[in-house]
Amino acid sequence: MVLGSSRPMFLVAALGLAALVSAKSQFGEACSQSNAHLDAGSFQLLTDCDPTLYCADNSTCAYKGCRKDTYPFGYNDYLYDQLPPLCPEGQFCPDEADQCKPQVAIGEGCQKDRDDECQRPPNYKDLAGYLNTNGTACLNFTCYLADVTLGQTCVNDNTPYTAYNDEGAAYAFIVSRDNCANGLYCDGTELKCMKSKLVGAVCSGNKECLSYNCDNSKCGKAADAVVHPPSWQYVLIGLGILILIGGVMTGLWLMHRRSRKENQIKLEQYYNEQIAYRQSIMSMSHAKNSLLSLPPNTSPDFARQSLYRDNDAGWSSATDGGLVPPNMRRDSTSGWSDSDKPTSNMAQADSEVLLMPDQRYADAPESSRRFR
Ligand SMILES: *[C@@H]1O[C@H](CO)[C@@H](O)[C@H](O)[C@H]1NC(C)=O
Numbered sequence: 001m002v003l004g005s006s007r008p009m010f011l012v013a014a015l016g017l018a019a020l021v022s023a024k025s026q027f028g029e030a031c032s033q034s035n036a037h038l039d040a041g042s043f044q045l046l047t048d049c050d051p052t053l054y055c056a057d058n059s060t061c062a063y064k065g066c067r068k069d070t071y072p073f074g075y076n077d078y079l080y081d082q083l084p085p086l087c088p089e090g091q092f093c094p095d096e097a098d099q100c101k102p103q104v105a106i107g108e109g110c111q112k113d114r115d116d117e118c119q120r121p122p123n124y125k126d127l128a129g130y131l132n133t134n135g136t137a138c139l140n141f142t143c144y145l146a147d148v149t150l151g152q153t154c155v156n157d158n159t160p161y162t163a164y165n166d167e168g169a170a171y172a173f174i175v176s177r178d179n180c181a182n183g184l185y186c187d188g189t190e191l192k193c194m195k196s197k198l199v200g201a202v203c204s205g206n207k208e209c210l211s212y213n214c215d216n217s218k219c220g221k222a223a224d225a226v227v228h229p230p231s232w233q234y235v236l237i238g239l240g241i242l243i244l245i246g247g248v249m250t251g252l253w254l255m256h257r258r259s260r261k262e263n264q265i266k267l268e269q270y271y272n273e274q275i276a277y278r279q280s281i282m283s284m285s286h287a288k289n290s291l292l293s294l295p296p297n298t299s300p301d302f303a304r305q306s307l308y309r310d311n312d313a314g315w316s317s318a319t320d321g322g323l324v325p326p327n328m329r330r331d332s333t334s335g336w337s338d339s340d341k342p343t344s345n346m347a348q349a350d351s352e353v354l355l356m357p358d359q360r361y362a363d364a365p366e367s368s369r370r371f372r
């Protein structure tokens, strides 16, 4: 129990101590220049001071006087205008970034991998390349010209950086630099400049390949190589796009055609319904007239008798060409259906809607004839 509860306490205390130790001094606080060193994994300069400060000669932290990167580390809370200045051409900002200094001559000392601290040669345009800076290289803390030709003795500078894989495990990532001219590399065992290898050749390090990419012991494509897809891929993608567009268009067209058809049928039915309704009203009014207005000179008794006679002038049956009672409706089977009926069938179905088999009214035929 005692052990179980004290262990987390110890861990917290240790973490707090670590935070205290790693806390950097602020402006004006004490620091020691002798504590400045390169980080073992990243070879970055570490001092006692905050990243925006350097350890000045009077052993206090002071604000940096220049910067070597356009966007320097540690200046998240600063506006671009508030950053310390970049150095003009011919000068460099050292790692501690106290102030700009003039570039040094070839053969003199430079800071780790700071090729830009070396004076560029007059023919820097011929020597400048991917693996040097304006024709100079800082190897083993000394400025060199990157101009050694094929077969000549060269200087190698291997730096094992600490890298981390997906699981967080550390491994050494060795960067090898040399002073051979462009298109050559310094062989690690013979220390002589050799011709860089083409894609597909056997290699043991990135710098042996012209593409600077040694992948599984063979020179691979450069990391920034342009990918050129074969033309059949263009054709395939183009066809795919066309088929997709065509499919969407056809689908929309089919959908629209279907709904247009449904709408038309509904409209036709509504129209027929209206005509039937109108004719029902007219039949009703006609029937009322024929029932209530007796022919002239009819005695009430005769009129009463006519209700029970079949073949008289008054209406009694639909079979003798008289009027159909107004409440005769079309049969229910002629209702709208989803099936694709030809329009001629529809016209026949519509004709059932009409109450009169033969049009008797002067105004009925022209409206109903539309659907014949
Ligand atoms: C120490 O030196 C820096 C840079 O020269 C200066 O800004 C700072 O005021 C000095 N501090 C003291 C206590 O002299």
Ligand SMILES: *[C@@H]1O[C@H](CO)[C@@H](O)[C@H](O)[C@H]1NC(C)=O
Pocket: 089, 090, 115, 116, 120, 133, 134
């Ligand atoms: C390299 O040369 C170019 C062209 O003159 C110049 O703009 C650049 O500042 C030089 N780089 C360094 C690190 O001196």
Ligand SMILES: *[C@@H]1O[C@H](CO)[C@@H](O)[C@H](O)[C@H]1NC(C)=O
Pocket: 140, 155, 156
């Ligand atoms: C690096 O330089 C030091 C002296 O500055 C020298 O003793 C050492 O041999 C050099 N190393 C290589 C690999 O050239």
